[in-house]
Amino acid sequence: MVRTIKEMKIMSFREKSFWLDEEYKPNESVASDQEVDVVIIGGGFTGLSAAYFLKKEDSTLKIALLEKEVIGYGASGRNGGFCMTLLAENAMDLIEFAGGLEAARLAHKYQRAAVDHVDFMVKNYELKCDYEKNGLMTMALNPAHIEKMKEYVKTYNSLGTEAVFLDQEELHKRFHTEAFYGACYDKHCAILNPAKLCREMKRVVEDLGVDVYEMTEVLGYEEGERIKIRTASGTVNAKAMVLGTNAYITQLDRRFREFGVPVFTYIVLTEPLTEEQYESIGWKGREGIETSLRMINYFRLTADNRIAMGGGDALYFYNDNLNHDQDAYAFQVAQRDLLQFFPQLKGIKITHQWGGPVFMNPDWIPTFGRTGKHNNILFSLGYSGHGVAGASYSGALIRNLYFEKKSEWDGLFFQKYRTKYRMERWMRSSLMRKVTYEAIKGFYIYQDRAASKSLTSRADRDYYRAQRFKKPKD
Numbered sequence: 001m002v003r004t005i006k007e008m009k010i011m012s013f014r015e016k017s018f019w020l021d022e023e024y025k026p027n028e029s030v031a032s033d034q035e036v037d038v039v040i041i042g043g044g045f046t047g048l049s050a051a052y053f054l055k056k057e058d059s060t061l062k063i064a065l066l067e068k069e070v071i072g073y074g075a076s077g078r079n080g081g082f083c084m085t086l087l088a089e090n091a092m093d094l095i096e097f098a099g100g101l102e103a104a105r106l107a108h109k110y111q112r113a114a115v116d117h118v119d120f121m122v123k124n125y126e127l128k129c130d131y132e133k134n135g136l137m138t139m140a141l142n143p144a145h146i147e148k149m150k151e152y153v154k155t156y157n158s159l160g161t162e163a164v165f166l167d168q169e170e171l172h173k174r175f176h177t178e179a180f181y182g183a184c185y186d187k188h189c190a191i192l193n194p195a196k197l198c199r200e201m202k203r204v205v206e207d208l209g210v211d212v213y214e215m216t217e218v219l220g221y222e223e224g225e226r227i228k229i230r231t232a233s234g235t236v237n238a239k240a241m242v243l244g245t246n247a248y249i250t251q252l253d254r255r256f257r258e259f260g261v262p263v264f265t266y267i268v269l270t271e272p273l274t275e276e277q278y279e280s281i282g283w284k285g286r287e288g289i290e291t292s293l294r295m296i297n298y299f300r301l302t303a304d305n306r307i308a309m310g311g312g313d314a315l316y317f318y319n320d321n322l323n324h325d326q327d328a329y330a331f332q333v334a335q336r337d338l339l340q341f342f343p344q345l346k347g348i349k350i351t352h353q354w355g356g357p358v359f360m361n362p363d364w365i366p367t368f369g370r371t372g373k374h375n376n377i378l379f380s381l382g383y384s385g386h387g388v389a390g391a392s393y394s395g396a397l398i399r400n401l402y403f404e405k406k407s408e409w410d411g412l413f414f415q416k417y418r419t420k421y422r423m424e425r426w427m428r429s430s431l432m433r434k435v436t437y438e439a440i441k442g443f444y445i446y447q448d449r450a451a452s453k454s455l456t457s458r459a460d461r462d463y464y465r466a467q468r469f470k471k472p473k474d
Contacts, residue, residue: 013070016325017078018269018308018352019195026070026214030234036062036211038402039229039238041218041252043067044076045194045387046380047244048201049395055208057399063210064236066229068217072198075247075387078356080267080298080310082288083118083388084136084189085111089294089364091155097363097420098413101158106411108159114393115188121392122192125204129196130303136189136288137166140182142464144454145292152184161186175282179341179460191288191300194388201392218252223373242398243379246387247357250320255371258418258427260361260382261437262320266330267310268338269302269352270345278305280344293451294444297337298385306351309338313469316437319430325355329471340463360384361419362440368397369416378402382417445469 088094098104156163222228247262297311312333368380380394426432452464
């Protein structure tokens with residue numbers, strides 16, 4: 001059987017993640033020249049959110065959304081599926097980067113509204129995406145981080161949330177492991193299937209009248225009072241363009257290199273747990289979990305009781321190379337961490353493993369704004385792995401910019417945000433992007449190893465100081 005190029009591309013996207021591995025028929029690509037009000041580049045959470053909010057504000061707008069592959073192909077269809085209130089790496093950093101408590105409170109209020117928006121969309125439009133609002137636990141993996149978790153709780157509550165601290169005794173009631181020493185628990189978080197959410201949002205925006213084109217690669221664009229977007233099969237002319245490509249943005253427009261770098265994070269997925277295996281680990285609350293390490297883990301249960309274990313190492317490739325969806329070393333790190341937390345699962349099979357790029361800056365702060373010679377290019381990006389909620393609500397910010405609409409979000413500190421470390425000139429250089437990223441990551445690893453000294457078990461200390469990131473010999 002000889003398959004067409006389109007059929008081969010459809011087959012290949014299913015290999016990009018467990019979430020994407022379902023029957024799906026993409027829309028047709030752009031077939032001719034078009035005139036529209038707004039063109040949106042990128043069919044992930046950002047692009048779909050922009051389409052939704054713009055069309056809800058003005059139903060007469062003619063909007064075309066262009067996706068190079070299929071809806072949810074990028075980070076939106078490959079992430080862990082955590083819909084959470086977290087901005088920056090933690091609340092203390094958020095206050096620092098925001099420039100004070102009041103600015104941080106507004107930013108946290110926005111992210112809380114983003115989570116609530118996803119909850120509203122799921123319920124109001126009956127989005128079938130395996131949505132479970134079970135909260136998020138940030139786990140201390142060593143005694144040195146217990147106080148850190150208490151500080152998390154205190155600081156998050158100062159921002160207006162209702163976090164609580166769980167000590168090791170309480171965690172032992174919930175999880176059958178000695179790996180967790182304390183936790184910050186935020187009930188205002190959910191887990192979901194991100195690819196299903198994307199496909200359901202595609203349905204919603206199409207019902208509103210948005211034209212969604214898949215398998216449509218943007219070859220470039222020319223700025224002007226009307227922007228001309230070139231594709232292989234037609235030109236789209238628009239009054240305004242929304243860039244919703246996130247980690248892929250530097251492939252389209254290199255000036256966005258100043259905002260961050262695309263970093264690959266990886267996930268391994270187990271076979272469905274047997275009843276005995278599930279009983280052996282506890283976790284009846286089915287919370288999403290992140291760890292207190294700088295080189296974090298994130299893990300959760302799926303609807304059919306698999307464990308998706310993500311994080312561990314995170315890799316940046318020279319010159320923003322995005323052809324690294326598979327990495328045997330990164331998968332080994334994630335699987336080692338899984339068994340470090342739950343050694344009783346030794347021998348469990350890994351059925352899926354995948355990676356994908358997220359767009360990050362050193363502060364883990366997103367940014368949005370407008371740019372271009374005619375100020376008609378709008379963007380939102382840099383979610384740093386926290387984009388399920390933030391990107392899904394970013395359309396509200398895009399809408400406000402497009403219509404010059406006043407709202408409570410006008411004072412958000414991360415409009416056109418750059419890292420406070422003022423690294424723009426360095427970020428333009430491919431060499432300095434690589435050197436800077438590796439230096440920051442090396443410092444993170446050093447901090448994690450230092451904290452592991454507080455562990456009483458010699459085997460645990462050795463794991464975090466020597467075994468965790470051990471690379472296979474060539």
